[in-house]
Amino acid sequence: MQAAAPSRYRWTIVALLFFATTVNYIDRTMLGLLAPTLGKELGWSENDYGNIVTAFQAAYALGFLLMGWIIDRFGPKLGYTIAICIWTVGHVAHGFASSVTSFMAARMVLGVGEAGHFPSVVRASSEWFPQKERAYAIGWVNSATTVGVILTAPTIAFFMISLGLGWRQTFIYTGLFGVVLLALWRWHYSSPRDTGRVSDAELAWIEQDPPESVEKIGWTRLMGNRSAWAFASAKFLTDPVWFLMLFWLPKYFASTYNVDLKVVLLPMIIMYLLSDIGSIAGGWLSSKLIQKGHSANFARKVTLLISGCCVLPLLFVTGLQNMWLAVGLIGLALAGHQSFSSNLLSLPPDMFPKRAVASVIGLGGFAGGIGGMIMAKSVGLVLDATGGNYTLIFAACTVTYFLAVGCIHLLSPKLARAEV
DSSP, X not given: OOOOOOOOTHHHHHHHHHHHHHHHHHHHHHHHHHHHHHHHHHTOOHHHHHHHHHHHHHHHHHHHHHHHHHHHHXXXXXHHHHHHHHHXXXXXXXXXXXXXXXXXXXXXXXXXXXXXXHHHHHHHHHHHSOHHHHHHHHHHHHHHHHHHHHHHHHHHHIXXXXXXXXXXXXXXXXXXXXXXXXXXXXXHOOOHHHHSOOOHHHHHHXXXXXXXXXXXXXXXXXXXXXXXXXXXXXXXXXXXXXXXXXXXXXXXXXXXXXXXXTTOOHHHHHHHHHHHHHHHHHHHHHHHHHHTTOOHHHHHHHHHHHHHHHHGGGGGGGGOOOHHHHHHHHHHHHXXXXXXXXXXXXXXXXXXXXXXXXXXXXXXXXXXXXXXXXXXXXHHHHHHHHTSOXXXXXXXXXXXXXXXXXXXXXXXXXXXXXXX
């Protein structure tokens, strides 16, 4: 009798997390594209909008600590359910906001909920994928961040132009994306042993890593661990680069090439599609190196260094008169960042037990959010002082990845399992 083919249900989980990441980034990005319309209608000043953005970043940073603990305490199924509910309520609340204060409140609720996304993604990946395949899976999920950014403008156009809805109704109706995500998550997600959709062969593949102890890990022990701070320091240094690209690239192209990326979408699509390629390729490379017999320490750090090298072309962007060459170099830098990010997110499952992974991701996300807030203020000061010149800013971006790898290597030379 012929044996049944082994299942591959773990990739269904990747598809579910890919969709979740897309929804997360559509909800996150909508206000930025609608800001010019809302600013005119509601009379916002630049400072008003800055306060709204800062409210989101502060809540997002603090939310990582809370949501990381919730997800480790209750597991990814219930923890992510809570996160989706919170961020969907915050997203829909934008449609009822009218003052700067009410928009700040809506953004803060959105930020707290969305902070639960990546802790859930990495915790779920640690449950469903062995170490040798995990970075590749996370790379695919991480690539959906840019898919969400790209799809935001067409989504707004569909609701506001094709359906003729106002911006308030657009926020409310796009909240249905979160409702659909919640239903899919509750229906599809369980641990591999509980789902009933995994064959014995696939379960053996998923559970091939050494078994873990069941000792409870508290915040006090986690905060004193060098490996946790290795991850957090790298997030603090590199997350601000991604925030810079999300928030300042449209302004850079408008001031340098007189191009509005909300109208002329092709440059944005090219840059973010290149970043998707980097996210998947970076995860594939370190996973392939491990499968060929290299240690996780070698595979992750070599891939991180290669990723950092891909960001170096940012040094030459500000001197370019040809916009499309600039698009290519910035796209390569974004690919490097996403490759770096996919491997960085793979480090906590490499070093920590599953029950502590979301908390470590939360600590790193908090550090990255603080770095993002410092970046936002610093970029404004530098641009004011240099008359809008981005050379120093882009140069600083290229250095941070190598500093991050140095911090990781100094604090965790072998990426050994953390003793907590």
